[in-house]
Amino acid sequence: MSTLDHAIAAPVIHREHHRDADDDRPRLECGVVGVWGAEADEASAIVALGLHALQHRGQEACGIASVHETRFHTERHMGHVGEAFGGSDLPTRMPGTAAVGHTRYSTAGGSFLRNIQPMFADLDTGGIAIGHNGNLTNFLFLRNQLVGEGSIFQSTSDSEVILHLIARSRKAKVVDRFIDALARIEGGYALVAQTRSKMIGARDPLGIRPLVLGRIGDAWVLASETCALDTIGATFERDVEHGEVVVIDRHGLQSIKPFPARAARPCLFEYVYFSRPDSVVNGRSVYGVRKRMGQGLAREFPIEADVIVPVPDSGVPAALGYAQESGIPYEMGIIRSHYLGRTFIQPSQATRQKGVRMKHSPNRAVLEGKRVVLIDDSIVRGTTSVKLVRAVRAAGATEIHLRSASPPILWPDFYGIDMPERDQLIAANKTLEEMREFLEVDSLGFLSVDGLYQAMGETGRDEKTPQFTDHYFTGDYPTRLVDREIEAGGRDPVARQLSLLVSA
Known part of the structure; x- marks a missing residue:
C-alpha cells in the first residue's frame, strides 16, 4: 500500500471545535512565549507575564515548561493564565533560567487536558518542550502515516506530530532533527522549542504566523506579539523572518535559513482581528x-x-x-x-x-x-x-x-x-x-x-504575487491543503473546490 493510500484508509481524526451555536467571532489561535538566560530562576514568571499579555490569542488553556540544570518542570492547566500561574511561588514550583509557554484555543483537536501545550517528550538527545501557534495543513496525512509506522499518540493535537517527526529523524543533533521535521510539515506556524541546552524558534516559510525576538537584560525572548515584550519589559530586536530558524544557547543566537527563499505572505487577519492593537506586527x-x-x-x-x-x-x-x-x-x-468568563x-x-x-x-x-x-x-x-x-x-x-x-x-x-x-x-x-x-x-x-x-500601506493587491495571506477573502490559499485534497478525493465538494483553487 502506498503512503497516500494508507493515509486515506487510516482512521481520520476530525478537528472538533466546541463553538457555541450563537458564537459568531473568528476564534483566536494561540500565543507562544519563550525565555532563555533569565536570572535567579525567574524564567517561568517572565513567561507567565508574557502569556498574560497574549491572553487574547487563546483563553481555553495554558501551560509552561521550564528547565533547571537539565531537569524539566511542566504544568498545563485549563483556564486563564492568571488562574494557573498567578502565584508568587511560581519560580519555586518551576525553577530555571529558561522556559517556554503557550496559551491556547484549540484549532486542531478538542478541549482536553492532553492537548494543552507546551508538549513535552523525552528523546534520546534529552527532553524537549514545544509550543506551536498555527495549524498544519498536512496534519492528518502525517499523523496517519506515523501511526501506520508504529507511532503512539497521546493527544489529538497537530503539534504532537512535530514531536514525533523530531523523534524519528535520523539526524544526530537536535537542531538538525528539528529542521528535518520542519521540512515535512506544511501550513502556518510559529514554533518555540526548549531543550536542556537550547531554545529554538521557527516561523513558516511564508511568515503566515507571527514571531518576534526581544531582549530583557542578557536574556533572549521569543513571543507571538510585541505586546508581550512590552509587558515583561523586554526590548524588541526584530521579527523572526519567514522560513527562519533561530537557535539560542550559551554561545548566543544563531540564525539558520534551511529552505529555499520565498516571498513572505503574512496573515491579514492578524491586523483585522487577532493581534492586540498596541502590537507591531511585521513592522506595522x-x-x-x-x-x-x-x-x-x-x-x-x-x-x-x-x-x-x-x-x-x-x-x-x-x-x-x-x-x-x-x-x-x-x-x-x-x-x-469584560467580566463574562468563557465557561459562563x-x-x-x-x-x-x-x-x-x-x-x-x-x-x-x-x-x-x-x-x-x-x-x-x-x-x-x-x-x-x-x-x-x-x-x-x-x-x-x-x-x-x-x-x-x-x-x-x-x-x-x-x-x-x-x-x-x-x-x-x-x-x-x-x-x-x-x-x-x-x-x-x-x-x-x-x-x-x-x-x-x-x-496596509500598499497601493492594492498584486494579483500575480499577493503580498499577504488573504484566502478568506479571495480563495487564494498560499499552500497546499493536503488534508482537504485527500478529502476531495471522496465526497466533500467544498474540499474539491479548495483543491482546484490551490492547484490552479
Missing part, C-alpha cells in the same frame, strides 16, 4: 492599520448619519478612523462587559438568546433618536451582528448602517483560525442585498480587498 502598527481600514471604509461607503458606534473591542480603531474621515461624531453606543453557564435556550446583551449592552443615551453607523471588524455568519442590530434598534436608533472594516469572508481558514465552513459564511451564500435584509439594517458595506491592502 496594528492600531494604525485598523484606523486606516476605517478611513478607507468611510471613503468607500459614506453615509449621512448622526453617530459612529464601534462594536467593541476590536471595532474601536476602525470606528475612530471612520469618524475622523467622515466628520461624524464617535460615541460609545455599545458597552462591552447558560442553562436554557431563553438565557442563551440573551447572551449577546450580557456581552454587549446598548447605550440608550447615545443611540435613541439617532442615525447610527455601526462599525465591526468583520462579519462571519451574521448571527451575532443581527442580535446587536436588534438591540441597537430597540434602544431607539432610527436608522442603522452596518459597516465591516474587512472584506466579505468567503472561504474558511486552515492556518490556525477557527472559522466556519463555507456553507456557514454569510457572504459566501448571500448577495449584498440578501445580507442587508438578513441583518435587518438600512445599509451595508464591506471594505474592499484593495482598500484593506491600502490600509
Whole structure:
C-alpha cells in the first residue's frame, strides 16, 4: 500500500471545535512565549507575564515548561493564565533560567487536558518542550502515516506530530532533527522549542504566523506579539523572518535559513482581528492599520448619519478612523462587559438568546433618536451582528448602517483560525442585498480587498504575487491543503473546490 493510500484508509481524526451555536467571532489561535538566560530562576514568571499579555490569542488553556540544570518542570492547566500561574511561588514550583509557554484555543483537536501545550517528550538527545501557534495543513496525512509506522499518540493535537517527526529523524543533533521535521510539515506556524541546552524558534516559510525576538537584560525572548515584550519589559530586536530558524544557547543566537527563499505572505487577519492593537506586527502598527481600514471604509461607503458606534473591542480603531474621515461624531453606543468568563453557564435556550446583551449592552443615551453607523471588524455568519442590530434598534436608533472594516469572508481558514465552513459564511451564500435584509439594517458595506491592502500601506493587491495571506477573502490559499485534497478525493465538494483553487 502506498503512503497516500494508507493515509486515506487510516482512521481520520476530525478537528472538533466546541463553538457555541450563537458564537459568531473568528476564534483566536494561540500565543507562544519563550525565555532563555533569565536570572535567579525567574524564567517561568517572565513567561507567565508574557502569556498574560497574549491572553487574547487563546483563553481555553495554558501551560509552561521550564528547565533547571537539565531537569524539566511542566504544568498545563485549563483556564486563564492568571488562574494557573498567578502565584508568587511560581519560580519555586518551576525553577530555571529558561522556559517556554503557550496559551491556547484549540484549532486542531478538542478541549482536553492532553492537548494543552507546551508538549513535552523525552528523546534520546534529552527532553524537549514545544509550543506551536498555527495549524498544519498536512496534519492528518502525517499523523496517519506515523501511526501506520508504529507511532503512539497521546493527544489529538497537530503539534504532537512535530514531536514525533523530531523523534524519528535520523539526524544526530537536535537542531538538525528539528529542521528535518520542519521540512515535512506544511501550513502556518510559529514554533518555540526548549531543550536542556537550547531554545529554538521557527516561523513558516511564508511568515503566515507571527514571531518576534526581544531582549530583557542578557536574556533572549521569543513571543507571538510585541505586546508581550512590552509587558515583561523586554526590548524588541526584530521579527523572526519567514522560513527562519533561530537557535539560542550559551554561545548566543544563531540564525539558520534551511529552505529555499520565498516571498513572505503574512496573515491579514492578524491586523483585522487577532493581534492586540498596541502590537507591531511585521513592522506595522496594528492600531494604525485598523484606523486606516476605517478611513478607507468611510471613503468607500459614506453615509449621512448622526453617530459612529464601534462594536467593541476590536471595532474601536476602525470606528475612530471612520469618524475622523467622515466628520461624524464617535460615541460609545455599545458597552462591552469584560467580566463574562468563557465557561459562563447558560442553562436554557431563553438565557442563551440573551447572551449577546450580557456581552454587549446598548447605550440608550447615545443611540435613541439617532442615525447610527455601526462599525465591526468583520462579519462571519451574521448571527451575532443581527442580535446587536436588534438591540441597537430597540434602544431607539432610527436608522442603522452596518459597516465591516474587512472584506466579505468567503472561504474558511486552515492556518490556525477557527472559522466556519463555507456553507456557514454569510457572504459566501448571500448577495449584498440578501445580507442587508438578513441583518435587518438600512445599509451595508464591506471594505474592499484593495482598500484593506491600502490600509496596509500598499497601493492594492498584486494579483500575480499577493503580498499577504488573504484566502478568506479571495480563495487564494498560499499552500497546499493536503488534508482537504485527500478529502476531495471522496465526497466533500467544498474540499474539491479548495483543491482546484490551490492547484490552479
